[in-house]
Amino acid sequence: MPPSTVNRQWLLERRPVGAVAAEDFRFNEADIPVPTDGEVLVRSLYFGYDASQRIWLTDDGGYMEPIRIGEPMRTMGIGQVVASRDPGYQVGDLVEGFLSWQDYVLARGDGPMPLRVLPPADHPLSWHLGVFGxxxxxxxxxxxxxxxxxxxxxxxxxxxxxxxxxxxxxxxxxxxxxxxxxxxxxxxxxxxxxxxxxxxxxxxxxxxxxxxxxxxxxxxxxxxxxxxxxxxxxxxxxxxxxxxxxxxxxxxxxxxxxxxxxxxxxxxxxxxxxxxxxxxxxxxFYRDRLAEGAAQLGEWVREGRLHVEEHVVEGFEHAPALLPTMFTGKQPGKLILKVADPD
Ligand SMILES: NC(=O)c1ccc[n+]([C@@H]2O[C@H](COP(=O)([O-])OP(=O)(O)OC[C@H]3O[C@@H](n4cnc5c(N)ncnc54)[C@H](OP(=O)(O)O)[C@@H]3O)[C@@H](O)[C@H]2O)c1
CATH class of the missing domain: 3.40.50.720 (NAD(P)-binding Rossmann-like Domain)
Known part of the structure; x- marks a missing residue:
């Protein structure tokens, strides 16, 4: 269970040179932020690991803004809305999109990949980061x-x-x-x-x-x-x-x-x-067609035509140590960190 009054974070401590290491990040505890107009407060449930997170740690950042020293590490993730100042998101909604390595994340519904409200489903929630992610x-x-x-x-x-x-x-x-x-x-x-x-x-x-x-x-x-x-x-x-x-x-x-x-x-x-x-x-570039893709993938999953593989590790404390494994030999399928259960 995440603490209810403290926001645990993993911040970028130094810009990695060469391979990324767990020591490039620093643990921190902060207050839980309060959303202003247009913002949504999301409680983190799952973090997905992507090799491209390494490129966000360069000075350039690649195709996104670079992560700055002292900022929480960006990640794709699944969370639950706990407060909302955006009419598109209701308290209790399960969402997927850009989060960061912290228990509570202020997110917005705009940007290159807006937070997606997840439909009720009979498959594991984490699949929204893998086969449907x-x-x-x-x-x-x-x-x-x-x-x-x-x-x-x-x-x-x-x-x-x-x-x-x-x-x-x-x-x-x-x-x-x-x-x-x-x-x-x-x-x-x-x-x-x-x-x-x-x-x-x-x-x-x-x-x-x-x-x-x-x-x-x-x-x-x-x-x-x-x-x-x-x-x-x-x-x-x-x-x-x-x-x-x-x-x-x-x-x-x-x-x-x-x-x-x-x-x-x-x-x-x-x-x-x-x-x-x-x-x-x-x-x-496919942000307007994600539902269409997920629907077809869902059909193939139901027909038993797609095998879904994920490797789920549990515990917020493991967030930094898992990132280097993306380049040093991970298990097959999607690597996911479970941080908390939804309400
Ligand atoms: N353009 C996009 O929108 C987009 C979206 C998603 C992913 N991607 C990119 O697609 C690639 C795969 O992503 P993923 O999500 O499938 O990653 P993943 O689950 O981490 O898998 C990466 C795979 O890369 C292989 N690998 C690692 N180092 C390698 C090397 N030096 N030579 C050959 N193979 C190597 C590993 O194979 P073994 O374990 O068999 O060694 C591993 O299975 C990444 O480069 C990612 O950035 C792009």
């Missing part, structure tokens, strides 16, 4: 709109054990892709990808020669590549795309996200000579 929705819009996967396609998904990749694989299969190949780190994770996501084959990016394996597994080339990794993997993938192939840039896990500047692929002339379509995805 950033990972699932990005996988859905990435496979359907970004890559336009169709029956008969050969599709490759990198980081296929991840919250996003594991669902991208399954959505591609649900849409009738002929063959879906995933990449994962190590034998056990490769097995997981095949058994749990229905991936046809997994390539171990740590020990396999990606180029040789792709030549063997996709002699007729790749039609669509869902890229969560960037770096050398993207470079190699470009050489295996079919003419008019589609590439979706979703993430750059191989970079570690320590800097906003990254090295682009050296095989980029393949984009020209094979007339590839390379497209990015950022869920903010």
């Amino acid at each position: 950033v990972g699932g929705l990005t996988a859905y819009f990435g496979i359907t709109d970004g890559l336009q996967v169709k029956p008969g396609d050969t599709v490759v998904v990198s980081a296929a054990t991840g919250a996003t990749g594991s669902l991208a694989v399954q959505i591609a299969k649900a849409l009738g892709a002929k063959r879906v190949i995933g990449t994962a780190g190590g034998e056990e994770k490769c097995r997981w990808v095949v058994e749990k996501t229905g991936c046809d084959v997994a390539i171990d990016y740590k020990t396999d020669n990606l180029d040789a394996r792709l030549r063997e597994l996709c002699p007729d080339g790749v039609d669509a590549y869902f890229d969560n990794v960037g770096g050398d993997m993207l470079d190699t993938m470009l050489l295996h795309m079919n003419p008019l192939g589609r590439v979706l840039i979703c993430g750059a896990m191989s970079s570690g996200y320590c800097d906003v500047k990254m090295q682009g692929p050296s095989n980029y002339m393949r984009i020209c000579t094979y007339q590839l379509t390379v497209r990015g995805i950022l869920l903010f």
